[in-house]
Amino acid sequence: MEIVELLQEHDGLGVSELAEEVGRSKGSVHRYLKTLHEHGYVVNRDGVYELGLRFLDHGIYVQERREVYQAAKPKVEALAEDVGERAWCVVEEDDLGVFLCGAVGANAVKTDARVGYRNALHCTSGGKAILAHLPGSRVEQIVDRRGLERKTDHTISTMDALRTELETVRERGYALNLEESVEGLHAVGAPILDGDGVVRGSVSVAGASKRLDEERCHGDVGEAVLAAANEVELELTFA
Numbered sequence: 001m002e003i004v005e006l007l008q009e010h011d012g013l014g015v016s017e018l019a020e021e022v023g024r025s026k027g028s029v030h031r032y033l034k035t036l037h038e039h040g041y042v043v044n045r046d047g048v049y050e051l052g053l054r055f056l057d058h059g060i061y062v063q064e065r066r067e068v069y070q071a072a073k074p075k076v077e078a079l080a081e082d083v084g085e086r087a088w089c090v091v092e093e094d095d096l097g098v099f100l101c102g103a104v105g106a107n108a109v110k111t112d113a114r115v116g117y118r119n120a121l122h123c124t125s126g127g128k129a130i131l132a133h134l135p136g137s138r139v140e141q142i143v144d145r146r147g148l149e150r151k152t153d154h155t156i157s158t159m160d161a162l163r164t165e166l167e168t169v170r171e172r173g174y175a176l177n178l179e180e181s182v183e184g185l186h187a188v189g190a191p192i193l194d195g196d197g198v199v200r201g202s203v204s205v206a207g208a209s210k211r212l213d214e215e216r217c218h219g220d221v222g223e224a225v226l227a228a229a230n231e232v233e234l235e236l237t238f239a
Helices: 002-010 015-022 026-038 054-064 067-083 125-131 136-146 159-172 214-218 220-238
Strands: 042-045 048-051 086-093 096-104 175-178 185-193 199-208
Touching (some): 002 026, 002 048, 015 026, 026 042, 067 086, 067 096, 067 220, 086 125, 096 125, 125 159, 125 175, 125 185, 125 199, 136 159, 185 214, 185 220, 199 220, 214 220
Antiparallel strands (some): 042 048, 086 096, 086 199, 175 185, 185 199
16 A cells, blocks of 8 residues: 555656665565456556556446435536536545545635545544534544644644534535635635534635635525535535
8 A cells, every 4th residue: 555655646657766765675666566467457668667557447336326426416516617616525435524526616726625535624624524413522532533733824723723613614614725725826615514404524615715705605605505505515415
């Protein structure tokens, strides 16, 4: 798995480079690569090993078996078109926010986020919308394990500040990310709750801070995100 992750991180590596990265002999690394190659998980392009499309099969399978994905995908696409920004559905797994599906509006900005991207929950609008509806003990477990990494000068970095923020999210129904994960980026996210009030994920919109300012986050975009999340909830309830 370390080899797989390194091949993705570096967009392909040779045997010698991999051996140096993992601290093993070239022969040992080559045996791992041979097995991965035989099963379609890596391809060899002129001595450079890259991840193979076999992973795509697994990724799509995992994505599509999530009930919330089936309910959220068309709503996220409609939301992105409506507000003209980048829209996402995020779920929690392994104490991180995972970008389950997304769509691009006419004015969307490019970021590192992509389907399958994992990020801390405390510094994103979708992540905070999820945290706000988890039991307090669960939030503490997540913070104990993952910490409160300071991504920018605006990131929440103490447990007291996070508790206060999550209470605000519960009161108004949506969460904001005002340059807390990336400088110059704002986002607004709302939780997806099932019929029992259990949080299943979140819907969010992200955009350039000068265009998606606080007024829009609290106004038309915030309302659109809340409406989209509510539509997903109804889909889950009556599916």
